Amino acid sequence: MQGISFIRIIGVGIKSLRLHKLRTALTMLGMVIGVWAVITLVAIGEGASHDAQEEIKSLGARNVIIRSIKPPSMREQMQGDWESFFRRWMAIYGLKRTDASRIKDTVPGVTRVLPLMTKRMTAIHGPREIGCQLIGTYPYYPEFTQAQLVAGQFLNEAEENSKVSSCVISLELAQRLFAGHNPLMERIVVSGYESSQVFQVKGVLQERASIEKLAQLPDSVGQTIAANVYIPLSSFKALYGEKNVDRSVGHLKLEAVELSEIRVEFDSVDRVMPSLPLLSEALNAGRDERDFEIIVPIRELKALQKQKARDTRLLMYIACISLLVGGIGIMNIMLATVTERTQEIGVRRAMGATRGDITIQFLVETLILCLLGGGIGVVGGWGFAWVRHHLLHTTTIVTEWSVLVAFGLSVMVGLVFGLYPARRAALLDPIDALRHA
Amino acid sequence: MAKRSIIQIKDLKKVYDLGAFKVQALKGLNFDIEEGSYTAIMGPSGSGKSTLLNILGCLDRPSNGAYILGDDDVAHMDDKELSGVRGSRIGFIFQSYNLIQQLNVVENIHVPLFYQGKDISDHYDHCVKLAEKVGLADRLDHRPMQLSGGQQQRVAVARSLVNEPLMLLADEPTGNLDSTTEQEILDILDELHGEGRTLVIVTHDDAVAERAERVIHLKDGLVDQDIRKGAAKAVAN
Numbered sequence: 130m131q132g133i134s135f136i137r138i139i140g141v142g143i144k145s146l147r148l149h150k151l152r153t154a155l156t157m158l159g160m161v162i163g164v165w166a167v168i169t170l171v172a173i174g175e176g177a178s179h180d181a182q183e184e185i186k187s188l189g190a191r192n193v194i195i196r197s198i199k200p201p202s203m204r205e206q207m208q209g210d211w212e213s214f215f216r217r218w219m220a221i222y223g224l225k226r227t228d229a230s231r232i233k234d235t236v237p238g239v240t241r242v243l244p245l246m247t248k249r250m251t252a253i254h255g256p257r258e259i260g261c262q263l264i265g266t267y268p269y270y271p272e273f274t275q276a277q278l279v280a281g282q283f284l285n286e287a288e289e290n291s292k293v294s295s296c297v298i299s300l301e302l303a304q305r306l307f308a309g310h311n312p313l314m315e316r317i318v319v320s321g322y323e324s325s326q327v328f329q330v331k332g333v334l335q336e337r338a339s340i341e342k343l344a345q346l347p348d349s350v351g352q353t354i355a356a357n358v359y360i361p362l363s364s365f366k367a368l369y370g371e372k373n374v375d376r377s378v379g380h381l382k383l384e385a386v387e388l389s390e391i392r393v394e395f396d397s398v399d400r401v402m403p404s405l406p407l408l409s410e411a412l413n414a415g416r417d418e419r420d421f422e423i424i425v426p427i428r429e430l431k432a433l434q435k436q437k438a439r440d441t442r443l444l445m446y447i448a449c450i451s452l453l454v455g456g457i458g459i460m461n462i463m464l465a466t467v468t469e470r471t472q473e474i475g476v477r478r479a480m481g482a483t484r485g486d487i488t489i490q491f492l493v494e495t496l497i498l499c500l501l502g503g504g505i506g507v508v509g510g511w512g513f514a515w516v517r518h519h520l521l522h523t524t525t526i527v528t529e530w531s532v533l534v535a536f537g538l539s540v541m542v543g544l545v546f547g548l549y550p551a552r553r554a555a556l557l558d559p560i561d562a563l564r565h566a
Numbered sequence: 567m568a569k570r571s572i573i574q575i576k577d578l579k580k581v582y583d584l585g586a587f588k589v590q591a592l593k594g595l596n597f598d599i600e601e602g603s604y605t606a607i608m609g610p611s612g613s614g615k616s617t618l619l620n621i622l623g624c625l626d627r628p629s630n631g632a633y634i635l636g637d638d639d640v641a642h643m644d645d646k647e648l649s650g651v652r653g654s655r656i657g658f659i660f661q662s663y664n665l666i667q668q669l670n671v672v673e674n675i676h677v678p679l680f681y682q683g684k685d686i687s688d689h690y691d692h693c694v695k696l697a698e699k700v701g702l703a704d705r706l707d708h709r710p711m712q713l714s715g716g717q718q719q720r721v722a723v724a725r726s727l728v729n730e731p732l733m734l735l736a737d738e739p740t741g742n743l744d745s746t747t748e749q750e751i752l753d754i755l756d757e758l759h760g761e762g763r764t765l766v767i768v769t770h771d772d773a774v775a776e777r778a779e780r781v782i783h784l785k786d787g788l789v790d791q792d793i794r795k796g797a798a799k800a801v802a803n
C-alpha cells in the first residue's frame with residue numbers, strides 16, 4: 130500500500146482536535162500548568178539561591194570579619210557600686226590596633242588585615258543634612274570589601290598633608306546629599322558631637338550588600354549605614370584621637386572603642402576554618418571579657434547554601450505536585466474520550482484502516498496536543514521568568530534541566546495516555562470497536 | 567449458473583464465548599452469492615443476520631468454516647490483509663450511518679480511499695460525483711451533525727461506493743429512517759443494482775425484501791429458507 134501523506138495525517142489530527150475544542154483546551158491546560166509551574170518554581174528557587182551566593186561571595190569568602198561589641202558587663206542596668214556605674218557610663222572596650230598586628234603576626238595564612246574605625250556623624254552639604262557613618266580605613270578598603278569605585282578615586286595616604294582633607298563618600302550618600310549633582314571636588318561638612326570638619330569629595334564608592342541583611346546576625350556597630358564617608362585611618366586618628374569616643378544622644382553615656390572592626394584576609398578559602406582557633410587565641414590574649422565577635426562569611430555561605438538547597442527542594446516538591454496534577458488531568462480527559470474514539474476507530478477500521486494507520490494517526494494527534502501544550506507551558510514559564518527577572522528585577526534563572534524534565538514528563542504522560550487507549554482500541558476486531566457505542 | 571460466485575461460504579460457524587457459556591450465533595451456513603445479484607437476508611431477531619453480515623464484511627471472523635471472497639480465502643487472512651479487503655473490495659452500510667464527525671460530506675466519502683493511500687486532492691471530483699449521485703450536491707461542506715438521518719445514510723452509501731467494491735453490504739440500512747426516506751434510499755440501492763453491483767441487505771422489512779432477487783431466511787443460526795424469485799423455488803437447508 131502506498132504511504133498516506135504525512136501532511137494529511139497531521140491534517141486529520143488537527144481536525145479531530147478542533148472538533149473537540151473544549152477537550153483539547155482542557156488537556157492542553159493540564160500540560161501548560163504542569164510545565165509552567167515546574168519551570169517557574171525552579172527558576173525562582175534557582176534565582177534566590179544564586180542571589181544569596183553572589184551576595185555572600187561579595188563579602189569575600191576568604192575574609193573573616195571581627196567586630197567590637199559591648200561586653201555583657203557594660204550592658205547591665207544601673208545597679209551596684211561606683212565602679213560598675215563608671216564602667217557603664219564610660220564604656221571602654223573593643224578591638225585595638227595591637228589586635229590587628231597580633232593577628233597578622235601569629236595567625237598563619239593571613240595575607241592582610243584591614244582595621245576600621247567608625248563614628249556616627251552628620252554629613253552636611255548646603256541645606257541637606259544626612260546621618261552618616263564616618264569610616265577611617267586604609268586605601269585597600271575597596272578591594273577588601275569588593276566595593277566598587279563609581280567615580281573619582283579612593284583614598285591615598287600621600288595626600289594626608291594637604292590643607293583640606295579628602296574623603297570618599299558612598300553612592301547612597303552621594304545620591305541623598307547631592308541629589309543628582311556631581312559630588313566630585315565638592316566640599317562637605319562632617320559634623321559630630323564635639324567637632325565639625327570640612328572634607329573634599331574625591332570619589333564615590335558603591336558598597337556591596339552587608340552580611341547582616343543576609344544572615345540576620347546581631348548588629349553591633351549600630352544599624353548598617355550605607356551613607357558612609359571614608360577617610361584615611363591616620364586622619365581619623367588625628368582628628369578624633371586614639372580612642373574613638375561616641376556619645377549616645379539623650380543618654381549620659383560615653384563609649385570609647387579604638388577599632389570598630391578588623392577584617393582579616395586569608396590566602397585561600399580552605400585556610401579560613403582551620404585558622405579560626407588560632408585567630409580566637411590571638412584575640413583572647415590579654416582580655417578578661419569577650420568584647421568582639423567573629424563573623425565567618427564562608428560559614429554563613431555554607432549554612433545559607435544548605436538552607437537554599439532545602440528551599441529549592443520544597444519548590445521542587447510543589448512543582449512535582451503540579452506536574453502530577455497536570456498529568457492526572459491529561460490522563461483523565463484522554464481516558465474519558467476512549468469510548469467515543471473507539472467507535473471512530475471502529476469506523477475507520479471498517480473503512481480499511483490497518484492497526485498501524487490508527488496508531489500513527491493517534492500518535493500524531495497526541496503529539497500535536499502535547500507539543501503544543503508543553504510548548505505553551507515552556508514559553509509561559511520562560512516568559513514569566515523573563516518578566517520577573519527583567520521587569521520586576523528579581524533574579525530568576527530558568528534552568529535547562531527543569532525545562533527538559535517538565536516538557537519531557539508531560540509529553541510522555543500525554544503520549545502514554547493518549548496512545549495507550551487508542552492502541553488498545555486499534556487491536557480490537559473492527560466489529561468490537563464499533564460496538565463500543 | 568451463468569454468473570460467477572463472488573461469495574462462497576461453507577459450514578460457516580460463529581460461536582461467542584461468554585466464559586460461563588457459549589452462544590452459537592451461526593451453526594453452519596452454506597451458500598453462494600453470485601456477481602450482480604441482489605440478496606436480502608431476513609429472519610427473527612437474534613437469528614444471526616448481523617453476525618453473518620459482519621463476517622461477510624470482514625469486520626468479524628468466523629469461528630469455523632470457509633469464506634471465499636472472489637478467489638481469496640478470507641477466513642485465513644491476517645489483520646492487515648483483511649484491512650485491505652475491507653478498504654478496497656467491500657462497501658459497508660450500517661444502520662447507524664457511522665460517519666466520522668470531524669469530516670464533512672466529501673471527506674467522509676473519501677475515507678476508504680484515504681486508507682488506500684489515495685490523496686483527496688486526486689479524487690476530489692470522484693467523491694463529489696458520488697455525493698451528487700446520492701443527491702447531496704448542495705451539502706458538500708456539511709458535517710454529519712448538520713445532516714438529517716436520511717442524508718447521513720446517503721453519505722454512507724456514497725462512501726461505500728467510493729472504492730468501486732466487489733459488493734455492497736448493508737445491515738438494516740433503513741432501520742432508523744421514516745418510510746419516505748426509506749423509499750429514497752432503496753431507490754438508490756435499486757439503481758446501484760441496475761448498474762450491475764452485487765448487494766446483500768439485512769432487513770426486517772418485507773418491502774425491502776420485495777425488491778431483492780433472492781431472500782435468505784435465517785433461523786437460530788441456520789438457513790431456514792433460500793428463495794430465488796425468478797425461479798420461484800425454495801430450497802430448504
Ligand SMILES: Nc1ncnc2c1ncn2[C@@H]1O[C@H](COP(=O)(O)OP(=O)(O)OP(=O)(O)O)[C@@H](O)[C@H]1O
Pocket residue numbers: 582584589590591609610611612613614615616617618
Ligand atoms: N458480541 C456478542 N457477544 C455475545 N453474543 C453475541 C454477540 N453478538 C451477537 N451475539 C448473539 O448472537 C446471536 C445473533 O445475534 P445477531 O446480532 O446476529 O442477531 P440479528 O439477527 O442481527 O438480530 P437483530 O434482528 O435483533 O439485529 C444472538 O443470540 C446474540 O445474542
Ligand SMILES: [Mg+2]
Pocket residue numbers: 615616617
Ligand atoms: Mg442485527
